[in-house]
Amino acid sequence: MLAAALLACDPGDDADSATTCPLEQVTRMVAPPRGWRPDLDGLSFHIFGDHILYSFDGPTDSTPTYWMLDRCGGAPQRFTPATGRKTRFTGLENDEGWLLYGQDDDGHVILDRLDVPGFDAPRPVLGLPAGQFSASASARGMQFSSLPETPNNLFGAAGIGAPARAHYLHHGDPDRAVVELGVRIVQHQSAGDRLFMLDDDGDLRDVDPATGASELVLAGVRRFNVSDAARRLIWQQLGDDVSEPIFLRDLDTGEDRQIAVNDFTALSWNRPGDPDSPGTGAWAFTAKGDYAALYGPAHALAAVVRTSDGAAIEPPAGARLRGLLGRGFALTRDHDDETAWLRWDPATGVLQEWHRGPAGEWSLQLFAVADDFIDYIDIDEGGFSGALWRADHRTGEATMLIPRVGLGTTVLADGRYLTAFPSRSYSPFDVVVFDPDTGRYTTIAADVDDFRYFPDQGVLYLGGDDAPGLWAAPIPPR
Numbered sequence: 001m002l003a004a005a006l007l008a009c010d011p012g013d014d015a016d017s018a019t020t021c022p023l024e025q026v027t028r029m030v031a032p033p034r035g036w037r038p039d040l041d042g043l044s045f046h047i048f049g050d051h052i053l054y055s056f057d058g059p060t061d062s063t064p065t066y067w068m069l070d071r072c073g074g075a076p077q078r079f080t081p082a083t084g085r086k087t088r089f090t091g092l093e094n095d096e097g098w099l100l101y102g103q104d105d106d107g108h109v110i111l112d113r114l115d116v117p118g119f120d121a122p123r124p125v126l127g128l129p130a131g132q133f134s135a136s137a138s139a140r141g142m143q144f145s146s147l148p149e150t151p152n153n154l155f156g157a158a159g160i161g162a163p164a165r166a167h168y169l170h171h172g173d174p175d176r177a178v179v180e181l182g183v184r185i186v187q188h189q190s191a192g193d194r195l196f197m198l199d200d201d202g203d204l205r206d207v208d209p210a211t212g213a214s215e216l217v218l219a220g221v222r223r224f225n226v227s228d229a230a231r232r233l234i235w236q237q238l239g240d241d242v243s244e245p246i247f248l249r250d251l252d253t254g255e256d257r258q259i260a261v262n263d264f265t266a267l268s269w270n271r272p273g274d275p276d277s278p279g280t281g282a283w284a285f286t287a288k289g290d291y292a293a294l295y296g297p298a299h300a301l302a303a304v305v306r307t308s309d310g311a312a313i314e315p316p317a318g319a320r321l322r323g324l325l326g327r328g329f330a331l332t333r334d335h336d337d338e339t340a341w342l343r344w345d346p347a348t349g350v351l352q353e354w355h356r357g358p359a360g361e362w363s364l365q366l367f368a369v370a371d372d373f374i375d376y377i378d379i380d381e382g383g384f385s386g387a388l389w390r391a392d393h394r395t396g397e398a399t400m401l402i403p404r405v406g407l408g409t410t411v412l413a414d415g416r417y418l419t420a421f422p423s424r425s426y427s428p429f430d431v432v433v434f435d436p437d438t439g440r441y442t443t444i445a446a447d448v449d450d451f452r453y454f455p456d457q458g459v460l461y462l463g464g465d466d467a468p469g470l471w472a473a474p475i476p477p478r
Helices: none
Strands: 027-030 044-048 051-055 067-070 088-094 097-104 107-113 133-137 142-146 165-170 179-191 194-199 204-207 214-218 221-227 232-237 244-250 256-262 283-285 291-295 301-306 320-325 328-335 338-345 350-358 364-369 373-379 386-392 397-405 407-411 417-422 429-435 440-454 458-463 469-473
Touching: 027 067, 044 088, 044 440, 044 458, 088 133, 107 133, 179 204, 179 221, 194 221, 221 283, 256 301, 283 320, 291 320, 291 328, 350 373, 350 386, 397 417, 407 440, 417 440, 440 469
Parallel strands: none
Antiparallel strands: 027 469, 044 051, 051 067, 088 097, 097 107, 133 142, 142 165, 165 179, 179 194, 194 204, 204 214, 221 232, 232 244, 244 256, 283 291, 291 301, 320 328, 328 338, 338 350, 364 373, 373 386, 386 397, 407 417, 417 429, 429 440, 440 458, 458 469
16 A cells, blocks of 8 residues: 555644545545544544545444545544434535435434535424434435334335325425425325325325425326336226226326236235235336336236337246346246346347346346446355456357456446455455456555545545544556
8 A cells, every 4th residue: 555644643633734636645534533442433434525524433422523524635623513412414415515414313403504614503404293204315305204103014005004104305495394295105206397196095196396285196096107208107096905907197198098907916015025026016117118017926027018008018928027127128037947137128029138047046236238238247155246247139148347346336437447345254345446458456445444436536435443544545547
């Protein structure tokens, strides 16, 4: 490892500003405070845009201390608005910059506008009721979803006892209240600038996420799936819970036509508790929304339709539905003691095999999908790394691209691969760059507990026991 240039010897000490964007050498941005012990204390960090929030306090600390640092250098600042207890952080980026939310046992608060100098006092999220909520950021805002009192694994559908949640949306203005989207929601999907929300009583509503105003689309809906690209909605009628009709709706005209019957409704929505096929009863649209397929029990391809007119399409014999793959569907088909993985384009009928392995093999992870090839990782028994392969549809051949890749694999602009795999047992990790032209691995950082990659900087990572702290390492030139 290159000599480290220490930016801040102690998180509380002032330090001269330094630029790490671009980065020329391995640099320790922050070292642990005096007296810090890796066997007792912890080290964690979160990144929100260019802001790094970190702590050296361990899981037993009830009042941890947090620090804020710009990822391109400078001196750390004590983060004063922390709630005083162990806090879970979520960030939202909007036109005004980054807004930091915090969650502890007492609920959610707005902690700081990170792009505004100085620290704000914690403020409640206006309009959010008391109770336990999870928070997740999206392009629409910060969504708060209530945690059900009696959670279960039922797949979102109305009238079956699936978890019904209250949903609220906060748009990132601390002075404005959340927008209520619904209080008994079992399923929701985006469609353009609108939201479709299904209440547990079977009402399907079209909701404006900016105001919360809603219009009833349909009543008596068991479950739905929508494609904004094709302006099509597929919905199953709430009926006898045994055999229920399914309809295709044109969202522009409001016209409905029946396209199928779910005669395995009693086995749908994960009610059998089968971990292999919890999506039974759901529909999958292709990327353009021009075709849709129904998951049957044990991944049977129960129905396929063309969404422009609802016409039924004959699926390949013996195939099972595994999801989407490029312009078509991912299928499998068993052959004695082997399983073939296939890509099927329902528009052309072309069926392409891209991998064949032992029956029951579930160790494949898609990496890249194009018209002419599929890149996938064949995960090894440890589950943390594997070989990267390319199946070329033009030649019908499979070629190993990289003998070993692992977590967070990224293709760099120059064609090399950044990846990480365990340096010993399960953790920590070594962050490496693989050059496919030379077949060589170059170690960027060894014994890493966590890392993030930034194209304009390199890798930010937490060093292990031998070199604890927050570090930055450049990507060496090719």
